[in-house]
Amino acid sequence: MRKVVSVCLVLLFINIIIIVVESLNPTLDDDVLGLIVFKADLQDPDGKLSSWNEDDDSPCKWEGVKCNPRSNRVSALVLDGFGLSGKMGRGLMQLKFLSKLSLARNNITGSIGINIGQLVNLRVIDLSQNSFSGPVPENFFEQCGSLRSISLANNKFSGRIPDSLVSCASLGVLNLSSNQFSGMLPSGIWSLNGLRLLDVSDNLLEGEIPKEIGGLYNLREIKLRKNQFTGPVPEEIGACALLRSIDLSENSFSGSLPSAALQKLSLCDYLDLHSNLFTGEITEWIGELGRLQTVDLSKNMFSGAVPNAIGNIQSLKILNISDNGFSGSLPASMINCKNIQILDVSRNSLTGFLPTWVFQLGLQAILFSENKLSGSINGAVTSSIDVSHQNLQVLDVSQNELSGEIPSDIGRFTSLRFLNMSKNSLTGEVPETVGLLKALNSLDLSENKLNGIVPQEIGGATSLKDLILSQNSLSDNIPSSIGTCSSLMSL
Numbered sequence: 001m002r003k004v005v006s007v008c009l010v011l012l013f014i015n016i017i018i019i020v021v022e023s024l025n026p027t028l029d030d031d032v033l034g035l036i037v038f039k040a041d042l043q044d045p046d047g048k049l050s051s052w053n054e055d056d057d058s059p060c061k062w063e064g065v066k067c068n069p070r071s072n073r074v075s076a077l078v079l080d081g082f083g084l085s086g087k088m089g090r091g092l093m094q095l096k097f098l099s100k101l102s103l104a105r106n107n108i109t110g111s112i113g114i115n116i117g118q119l120v121n122l123r124v125i126d127l128s129q130n131s132f133s134g135p136v137p138e139n140f141f142e143q144c145g146s147l148r149s150i151s152l153a154n155n156k157f158s159g160r161i162p163d164s165l166v167s168c169a170s171l172g173v174l175n176l177s178s179n180q181f182s183g184m185l186p187s188g189i190w191s192l193n194g195l196r197l198l199d200v201s202d203n204l205l206e207g208e209i210p211k212e213i214g215g216l217y218n219l220r221e222i223k224l225r226k227n228q229f230t231g232p233v234p235e236e237i238g239a240c241a242l243l244r245s246i247d248l249s250e251n252s253f254s255g256s257l258p259s260a261a262l263q264k265l266s267l268c269d270y271l272d273l274h275s276n277l278f279t280g281e282i283t284e285w286i287g288e289l290g291r292l293q294t295v296d297l298s299k300n301m302f303s304g305a306v307p308n309a310i311g312n313i314q315s316l317k318i319l320n321i322s323d324n325g326f327s328g329s330l331p332a333s334m335i336n337c338k339n340i341q342i343l344d345v346s347r348n349s350l351t352g353f354l355p356t357w358v359f360q361l362g363l364q365a366i367l368f369s370e371n372k373l374s375g376s377i378n379g380a381v382t383s384s385i386d387v388s389h390q391n392l393q394v395l396d397v398s399q400n401e402l403s404g405e406i407p408s409d410i411g412r413f414t415s416l417r418f419l420n421m422s423k424n425s426l427t428g429e430v431p432e433t434v435g436l437l438k439a440l441n442s443l444d445l446s447e448n449k450l451n452g453i454v455p456q457e458i459g460g461a462t463s464l465k466d467l468i469l470s471q472n473s474l475s476d477n478i479p480s481s482i483g484t485c486s487s488l489m490s491l
Ligand SMILES: *[C@@H]1O[C@H](CO)[C@@H](O)[C@H](O)[C@H]1NC(C)=O
Pocket: 085, 107, 109, 131
């Protein structure tokens, strides 16, 4: 009898110890168990998870695992670029204190089977650059009140973006780019007024931007690039006063731009509207956006003159207005755009002389092809010889109405890789100085009225791969020195 009682006491004692230990560290085992189950669903060919040992009491020192120092519970799982494949399994659901889940740049496949809504502490989810597929479950976002940032970018998710997204009232960053999401954006998106970054580019989305966009007054960056969006840009976008970056390119947006609204976006440094169906003129409002660095309006149906006010944008680095119906001459005020590097006005109806300032600003690329520019190119280049010419890599003035001789100062553009003056009315001889262009890959002077002989000195352009001189009045003798252009592939 006594023996039985003492055995019972011992058992009781052991139980008390277990209870005490458990209450000190209530569900630590849940985290170990959860992570081991999570690991079991993955392949880890690089052995990045080899420190994950199920016999450990705590996962807090495991590779990629971070714990909250007070609770000792797993707060962050950051396994970016670990080379993992396989599935994202239910083990995660054990990690009740998880606040950050980052599995970016792996090769995890399958659909999202779990309901992260149950992880009530989750603030950051980054599943970008994996091979997840299938639709995002409709209830995925249902309890996402704590979520600050989610990226599902660069996967193969498809179907509609769930309406439950509207529950993510604290969301600041939403990046769903480069997937196959289709249909309209859930209307609730436009009520997430904490949103700072919205990137849904490169999907199959459609519909219009509603006037409710005006409610997103925290928005810094909006990227709708490469979808099937239609309709005009609503005036209400003017209320998004913090916008720095706007990318609506490669859609079917139409109508003229809401100038009074855009004028208010004075913090904007990136404006990309290329490949849409926009019409109308670009007026002086653009000069109010004094921080713009990149402006790409190419491949639209804009018309009218390039506004004078563009000269106010001193920070401008890239201006691409190619493939539109711009007419008139480029404003002389552009001499003030001291930081400009790339100027592409190809395929418009610009008239007037080739401006001198384009050779005075140290540009890297000057693309003027297929316009109606006239006058002598010699004048424009030669009157700017004091300025450093070292930056210019690409000069294309082809298919205009330029006349006069090719300036011998061309030899000063020692970084030039690509020179196209074809389809003009240039006269005189090919200057000897082209031989100084050691970096030149491609020289096209075809379809002009050049005469004389091709100079021996051209042999100095040792990088030349394409030399096109056809349809001129040049004498037939190809200089023997051309043999030194060892990389020449076509003549
Ligand atoms: C990802 O996994 C798929 C199949 O599981 C495989 O074909 C592919 O090569 C992997 N990609 C990378 C980048 O490891």
